[in-house]
Structures are given as structure tokens and as C-alpha cells.
Amino acid sequence: MKLLILHRVPYSFIEYHRVIDHGIHDVVYVGTGAQLATVPPDLPCTRVERPGRAGLAEEVRTLFSPDDSFDRVISVSQYEMMDAAQIRRSLGVEGVLPGQVHVVNDKVAMKAAVAGCGLRVPRFIRCDEALAAASADVAPWAGKTVLKPLDGTASKDVFVFATYADAGAAILDHPTGVEDWDPERFQLEEYVEGPIFHFDGVMLAGAPVAIVASRYLGTCLEFAQGVPQGSIQVDDDGGRCMVAVEYLRAVGIENGPFHLEMIEAAEGMVFLEVGARPGGGHIKETFRLATGIDLVAAGLACNLDWSPLETNPLKRWFERTSSSKVYGDFMFPGHLLPSRYCAISGGERFQTHPDVVRWKELEAGASLPGTVSYFDFELPVSGIVAGRSSSEVTSLIREILTTVQVMPIEQPMQ
Numbered sequence: 001m002k003l004l005i006l007h008r009v010p011y012s013f014i015e016y017h018r019v020i021d022h023g024i025h026d027v028v029y030v031g032t033g034a035q036l037a038t039v040p041p042d043l044p045c046t047r048v049e050r051p052g053r054a055g056l057a058e059e060v061r062t063l064f065s066p067d068d069s070f071d072r073v074i075s076v077s078q079y080e081m082m083d084a085a086q087i088r089r090s091l092g093v094e095g096v097l098p099g100q101v102h103v104v105n106d107k108v109a110m111k112a113a114v115a116g117c118g119l120r121v122p123r124f125i126r127c128d129e130a131l132a133a134a135s136a137d138v139a140p141w142a143g144k145t146v147l148k149p150l151d152g153t154a155s156k157d158v159f160v161f162a163t164y165a166d167a168g169a170a171i172l173d174h175p176t177g178v179e180d181w182d183p184e185r186f187q188l189e190e191y192v193e194g195p196i197f198h199f200d201g202v203m204l205a206g207a208p209v210a211i212v213a214s215r216y217l218g219t220c221l222e223f224a225q226g227v228p229q230g231s232i233q234v235d236d237d238g239g240r241c242m243v244a245v246e247y248l249r250a251v252g253i254e255n256g257p258f259h260l261e262m263i264e265a266a267e268g269m270v271f272l273e274v275g276a277r278p279g280g281g282h283i284k285e286t287f288r289l290a291t292g293i294d295l296v297a298a299g300l301a302c303n304l305d306w307s308p309l310e311t312n313p314l315k316r317w318f319e320r321t322s323s324s325k326v327y328g329d330f331m332f333p334g335h336l337l338p339s340r341y342c343a344i345s346g347g348e349r350f351q352t353h354p355d356v357v358r359w360k361e362l363e364a365g366a367s368l369p370g371t372v373s374y375f376d377f378e379l380p381v382s383g384i385v386a387g388r389s390s391s392e393v394t395s396l397i398r399e400i401l402t403t404v405q406v407m408p409i410e411q412p413m414q
Contacts, residue, residue: 001025001072002069003074003304006084029045030047032052057083061090071094073093074303081105082105084101085097107150119246120271122271123190124188126186140164142163145160145164146159146188146191147188154372164188195216196272197269199259199261201287202258203255208248211241213240214234224372226335228333230328230330232390233328240269247271259274278295284296286328290326291320291323293319328385328394335371343407345404346405350403350404355385355396357386359383360377360382363377385400
């Protein structure tokens, strides 16, 4: 096949050659000079540099045409999903198209799709529609309300208000703390009480190859506000994974990795949001430990061939192995500390704990990020824990989260 790879993520993060035989396929990498510099120099492929001054889709369309006869357009970056879809449409290449990407990128569109299938979602309204309806003085709900961007990530620009009326008053003007306010790009959502679960895995030909349910300890919003967070795989999903597949099908995720978040409310599971990509932080690694499946490699395999598992020539990337262990992870944020440097205390005994599979601290002299990050090389402390049960893993992670301290310092540690 002739493959066009939209190269943005450093090559070492993906290692395309593991799945794509560059000796068999005609592989073309397109990216800026800096992006292409991460492609190994001895890799048999074609490198096409783009200026990087305009949008990705715009520049790629000037470099290639349908006459180039590509069989696949591949992008592993969540930020380029729409560009990739637009390029496929322009070049006449089979695969996910803009309308499908819109459903999994836009939080209003995804909830509308889920609700359209008769599944539970929080009540919601786009902010421009809420402002237009404000004069009618009829609130769609009364209680706690979440303001969030339609396409945001990492809980940036997400705020919780005590009532719908408070949220409605806030959006009448530029809401405090929101950088780029545009009522057409934000929504109000009913706050639903309950623990938050995330479901991670791979779909192939409309069926789940593997799916793992996990429960957050803390929330992503609290992490963005500076509170450490954990996540623990559920050893008995109680049928939740079967329910999750219904929601994945509702938003049209038929092939590739996914990260679905749901709230377990009193009346059952309620949709929160979904991404057609692997989850962030340590999720890819804990998923691999539990199932034997590499989500990045499986995602590439899905890009090449989306035939059912039984007949898929790349089925080895979807083969599952069983584990007797349950895994969880923890992360300490550093983006809100008053200094760009930090010191860690209280972690000594956990570093040698037999159930701590991985312990990662920020390298000496490295500075903290200025925005929310789930990358372990930018976090003060993060790691992975294993145990015989979810409760065992939860206990150890709780102990880590309450014992370890991250303290700002003026100068970097040497």
C-alpha cells in the first residue's frame, strides 16, 4: 500500500516500523523540518517537508493530489484528527471522514449522538444557545452546572457553578479565568454526582478487541486545579464494559483505540465524554500490563487494515494475554506551584515497595510545565502500582497520594 503519514509526534514515541513494513509499503512522511528530523535517517521512506506556516490540511493539499493514489492517510495525533479527515476527503482516500471526527471531537455533538441512541447523558446546552434563551427565563435545569469548551482537553477552561443561574450569569460577560471566550465554542452541562470511570481499549470492525474499566481516584478537574490523582483498574466491572460498548457505537467509534469516561450515577452509567485515541498519563502502560496489547501499535494496525479480528492479517497486534494482577497509576501535578522547580519528600519507602511497578520523579534540574500535563517527564512524581485486587491497589495509591509531598523550591535540585 501507499501510505501518507502526517508526522507530528516524535518518531521514538510511535516507532511506526514496528507495525508498518517499510520494505513492503511505499511510505511517505510529511511534516515540518523539525518534525521530520525525528524520523530515523536509515528508514526506507520518502520525506516531504511542509513550510509549517499555514494549517496542516491546507499545506498537504498543495503538496499532494488524488493522482498520488494514497491508500491510507495516517495520523496518531489527537490534535490532527480533523486535518487527517479533511486530507482523506480531498485525496479520495478511504477512512474516517470529517463528519465522524466532529462527533468524537465536539462535546455537544457526541452527547447529541449518544442521546439520539436512547442512552443516558447529562442535560446540556451550547452557550450561544443558552444566551439566546436567557430572556425566556426558563432554565433547562436548576442545580450544579459545568462550563467547558466543546473541544477542550486536560480540563482546561472547565468551571463548576453552584446553580444553572450562576453559570448563566457568568457567561453573560467574559467568564473569569477563560482565556479565549467564544460562546459558540463552550457549553453548559448538568453536573452529575457519582464516581467517574474510564474505559480504555481497541475497537476493530465494530467490535471490542479488548476493554478495561478503571475508576478515578480524584478527578481530572481536580488534577487541573493542582490535586494529585489516581486511577485503578476494576477487577469486576459488573457489566459496565458491555454498557460502554453501546456508547462507543453510538458515537461511531468502530476501529482504533478509545478513551471513554462515564459517571456512575444513582440511576446507572451516564456519559461524560469520549476520545478516539488512547488515554493519557500511564493508561497506555497499565492497559498493556493488563492485556498484553500495545494501544499505539494496535492503533496503527487499525489504520492499515480494519477487517474483523478472525481474518485480519495484523491480528497479532490485537492478541490478548491474561494477567493475574490489577494495575493502577498515580500522578502529582506541578503546573500550579509558585516556582518552576520542586523537591519531593515522603516517597523513599514507596520507591522500593514490591507492588510499585514504576516510580518516576522529575529529573534533577528540570523545570515544571506552566500548563496541565500528563507526561511523566513533566510531572513531579508519577507511577504505576500492581496488586491482587482493586481494593489492594486503591489502598496503596491512597497512601502514596497522602504521604508524598511536592514542595516548591527557588533553585533546581542538583
